[in-house]
Amino acid sequence: MLLNSLRTRRGNFELAARILGGGFFSLLGLSMGVGLGFGAFEFASDGKLEFLPFLIWPVLFLWQLAPVMMVSFQEHVDLSVLLRFPVSFGSYLLQYLVYGLFDISSILGGICLAGIWTGLVCARPHLLVWVTLALVGFAAFNLLLTRMIFAWLDRWLAQRRTREILGMVFLFLLLGAQLLNPAYYQHSGHRSRMTRSATLHALHTADRVQSVLPPGLAAGAIHEAADGHEIVALASLGGLALYALAAGSLLGIRLGAEYRGESLGEAPRRVATVEGTRGKTFDFAGPIGAVVEKELRYLSRSGVMLYSLVAPLIMLFVLGRNGSGAGFAAHYGLPLGVAYGFLGLMRLVYNSLGGEGAGIQLYFLSPTRFQTVMLAKNLVHLALFSVELVVVCSIIVFRFGIPGTEILAATACWLLFALPVQLAAGNVLSITMAYRMTLTRMSREQGSAGNGLLSLLIQLLVFGVGVAVYLSLALKGHARLAAPVFLVLAAGGVIAWLRVLSNADRMAAGRKEALIQSLARAA
Amino acid sequence: MFSLARFPDMLRAMDTPAISTRGLTRRFGDFTAVDDITFSVAAGQFFGFLGPNGAGKSTTIKMMTGLLEPTSGQMEILGQKFTAESLELKRQMGVVPEGMALLGRLTASEYLRFVGRMYGLDRETTNRRTQELLDFMQLANEPKKLVTDFSHGMQKKLALAAAVIHGPKVLFLDEPFEGVDAIAAGTLKTMLQGMIHRGATIFLTSHVLEIVERLCSHVAIIHRGRLVANGSLEELRAGVAISLGESSDQKLTLEEIFLNVVGAGAGEPAQELSWL
Incomplete structure (x- = not known):
């Protein structure tokens, strides 16, 4: 297929663009990985592992947002064509996840996590097992989450009714964000009057919330293990595993329906009246x-x-x-x-x-x-x-x-x-x-x-x-x-x-x- | 009003074939898909274009409708030289191409209205014909269903409706009956015969030889890119009967003619699949 595609000028250009794009993304991933690695090394060396979430949260955002932003640069394989063959559900699910590993977002996220892993292990070699478990668990969660989100989005976008609902939700989110932010900045003049204790209180609340979310749990497991609280570290890893399990289950439900031969087409509905000349959107012929x-x-x-x-x-x-x-x-x-x-x-x-x-x-x-x-x-x-x-x-x-x-x-x-x-x-x-x-x-x-x-x-x-x-x-x-x-x-x-x-x-x-x-x- | 002065022009128009090709050839690299094809289709004729898989039928129809550039050769439609830029001729032509040219994210009525306007019909005519075609093709019961969710047969019917919405004089149909059920096929046949009665010319490719035999008055057979037979059904029957040494009174079916002309079964022994 590769040789065949190289027979045309466009095929050659496509290959060159892929190499160039691949080089750019590799460079981007490597620089982020090196940066995060140095950050992790510094935090671990200085005993400031409580700041680890600041490194792990950006990886979550990168992993989940990059697929949308880079959609033009990558080609996705429609694995549902495999369903024509006698594949088991397990192998179908596995292939769906394996293909996800080759997404640009997974590669970038993987490089970033590898950087953090290197930084932490270099600074604290005795944490090797904990760091590996936490970061591998976090990577698995990210992979499952991104595949799950896209599988469900595909489902909702495939039918008109769900597509319209999704569109409205999206619109309201957009409008909500637009109203929320100015409302916040309207009070920016009063921010100086905000007491230090109130700010600290808000930060503590934010920290409590993030600590029970996957990036916080991954960071928490490493931090607690470093402090010698193995039981708490294990509990954090368990929490992370539960999140991964939840994402995996939702993905399984979606792929299961696809595997059973679900048709994503519009539900046929017989209507006696026929759409005539109604619904004229424009009148210029x-x-x-x-x-x-x-x-x-x-x-x-x-x-x-x-x-x-x-x-x-x-x-x-x-x-x-x-x-x-x-x-x-x-x-x-x-x-x-x-x-x-x-x-x-x-x-x-x-x-x-x-x-x-x-x-x-x-x-x-x-x-x-x-x-x-x-x-x-x-x-x-x-x-x-x-x-x-x-x-x-x-x-x-x-x-x-x-x-x-x-x-x-x-x-x-x-x-x-x-x-x-x-x-x-x-x-x-x-x-x-x-x-x-x-x-x-x-x-x-x-x-x-x-x-x-x-x-x-x-x-x-x-x-x-x-x-x-x-x-x-x-x-x-x-x-x-x-x-x-x-x-x-x-x-x-x-x-x-x-x-x-x-x-x-x-x-x-x-x-x-x-x-x-x-x-x-x-x- | 009838005028004697126009008589020579009328005679000439009656003589002018609706479709004619001369030395039509298409090569893909070293492979010659269509090799030096010359034939003509008289106005008002229902013309069947047959051939085994990969013989060059679709390539020929694509060249004749402007979807593919010929390597060499010429085509004339309604007596005028046809190229991909012949916009006025395209207005007189209707086509159901191999891929059907449907827009999947529109409903059937939206698609027909779109096609009507692309062919220059006014909005009122487009809407009226859309409604009539949807009713005739029994597609009116699914007003909100998108074309992409139609069954293959429904898509074929819609593609045919789109090909005729502007009332073409020449209709090119590439496998219009493929995947269409018997009821729908009957509907389509009725419509096509009606068009022939009103003076249109239809150029049809199909694998369903019974349909071609029933509908077409003239047939051409292409094999490995070359035209191997061309004429009325009676002429082909007589020719094949002579070559077989049989009486020309014996009524050969189109299938027998086809198999004889393309030489199926002769020379190449069928491989036995002992494991089946």
Whole structure:
């Protein structure tokens, strides 16, 4: 299969992108592992093992969040195809877990835990057995948890009713987070008046809560063993095992249903009345309206795509306050937020044909030009980005106040440059490097490392141009000139976009067979 | 109004084949899937295109509908040269391709409305025809079911509905009866025969020889990429009867003609599977 894939230029590029991506993630994992290892070594040497949770909690977040953030860079195998063969449930479950070991998140998490293990064992060799037991148990829990979450998400996303409920829960969570955080920061002025004892009380409560959760239990087992409290350490390990067992049981229930031949299709329901002309979403006729309407229907039925859209907004909201000084954030919050907001649209824009499946053939059979299809898709992208922009701006203004005129104008003009460039590049990659997307399954996405890597590089390039232009002018005291410069660049961007659109038919015709082969193949 | 001045044009139009190919060839590397195929289908004809698995049927139909570029050769549809860019010709063509070209995350009515608008129908006509087609194909009982959750037979019916929603003059069908039950197959046959009566031309590939025999007036057989037989059923029967040394009065079935033409059973002894 490998040799076969190398027969095409795209296959070679894909391999190169995988090697590059693999190298990057290995480097990332190694640096995190080394950092955590040194931290663990310091804590263990200084007898400060009570701080161990500060190292283990980040590993949990990394392990559970990375699969969603890196979905474009990894390919998942749909193991349910094995159910056609006489495999036992045990071996099916085992294979499901073994494949999970090769996820990027598992590899990164494993490297981080290996780093912590090395640091602790180097500092306290006599704790070897306890550290090994605690960290292996924690790794097993993480693996079971992440596989369990994705298995259940797939189940809920597979049916319309559960998908809608999940969507609503997600929306309420988002809104809740948005209301909670400003409410907290509204009182930030009073924080100085907060007594030290109240802060300590809050920290103690947080510590008590985390100590009974898996990362706290893993850290607690090592800490207690180091203090000579073997019984308590054993109890902590037992608690960790119970969590792993619970995650494993929930995973077993889900896979068991799949193993018994459960169909995740929509439950057939016979309804006497027929959907006629009701439910008109748009009233503009013709192919453009048809594609726009179809795109919005697809989007509303894809939890994965909706999640991709809102995830950067959540991250922006959560991380907005951290890491940077208030002055920096207030000044550069808007451009950073807007650039970050682009991430939500990345997969939609850069693989806009990925969800078509066998339907891609219709675009070649019908008397509609490919450029019309791409234009309609771009209109949807623009509409979605406008909504994202409004949310991003609201968050930024709510958190940091209205930005200065210079940065506001520069950001607006940079957007006029960035949007057409992203759409142009997105159209090119969508046609030349399309990959099939399974719109309702998170854990079974077939990503394209090449597409993912290139789209990320283009995002960085567009952002880099903005930063370079603005900073170089600002350093010379001419920040006001940034907006006109961006407007000139925007004209180039629009020309590039129009050129790509006008060439869309030619590009699609050249890639027709590859497009049909990669998108219309059986899922 | 009838005008004598238009008479020559009308005669020419009647003579012009609905579909014709000349030297159509497609190679995949060293492998020649379709080798120098030349044939024509008269307007209003129900034409069956047969061949064993891997003979090149689907490749031919893909080239004729613009899904695949031919390595060499030419095609004409309704008397005009056809290429993938022939948008006006595509408006006159309906296709059920091998992969059915369905959009899985739409309902049947959403999909038909989408296709109708992609073919340039106005919204009112699209909605009316969608409703009529859903009723005719007995797909109207599942208004909220997504296409991806349809059975294979239902998907075939939907694909056929989508291929005819714009009232094409030429219809290309790649295995339309595959996986379709007897009741649905009857419905489809009725519809296709109705189209022929109204002057449409249908180009059909199928493995179900009984259906082809019942529906098609003309048949071509492709084997290993080359056209090995082409003509009306009577012509093929007569040709095969002569080659077998039998009386041409004897009514050979299409299956017998097919097996004779592609040479099945001759030369290559069937391997015995003693372990079965």
